[in-house]
Amino acid sequence: MPRRDHYVGKEGTFLITRYFIVNITLAVLKMETSNKNSVILAIETATPVCSVALRKSDGRIVEKRIEGQGVHSERTFLFIKELFERAGITVSGLDAVLFSNGPGSYTGLRIGAAAVKGLLFGRDIEFFTYPTLLSFAAAVSVKGGAGTIHSVIDARREHLYWQSVESGGGIVGEPQIIELSELEKKITEGDTVIGTGWERLELDPQKKVTFIGSEGISAANLIHAFDDKTGKSYFVKEDPESFVPEYLTMSQINNSVIQG
16 A cells, blocks of 8 residues: 655644655555456656556556656656566557646656657557646545645746646646646645645645645556546547647746646
């Protein structure tokens, strides 16, 4: 099971609970649903986290994960190869491939997309993309978190990529590029903020908010979302040869809603 570590206080200011979903190179995660036996490969490269997860035919999810600048080019392909070897399968043994489609790092998404295109070239294997910000929310929803889930990615300057999801996935907001000051107004008591860049938020010191950092970013989130009835509705079946990830840059800041 994922290891959880709890601590109180961010410089004595907030009550913060951080879930260390994966903090070792290889982790085995228990499926939240038990009736899924399809073999699925999931790839997450939209942030400094490089994560590849494989659900085997016995229902277990194994993941290879590392975080850092420039790690995607070296580790994405290696992680796929190592997971295949450990599971004793080849690409032909896959039932589907899932990809975290952005918004996020241009370099990371480009490398992840290249891995998908090379892996699936000439093969009849289903391929689905999923919004990166929604995948963060899956990490919270699978644990039954309360309140609104605010998924964020650092967009530099005074902005974050942001999308909100009500606990349980019932109401999903539009993904936006939002100013820090505007997001601060939207976060209320009992909410959860997950992703990168939230350290720059300045919230009411008395407001109890759950924060989950990059340790909550995992390719396994894609598999959990794929197994969820509501989450699965946001997946898009794509042609691996022609799909293009959501490459977003700061030049798009003035477009408040990310077109998806």
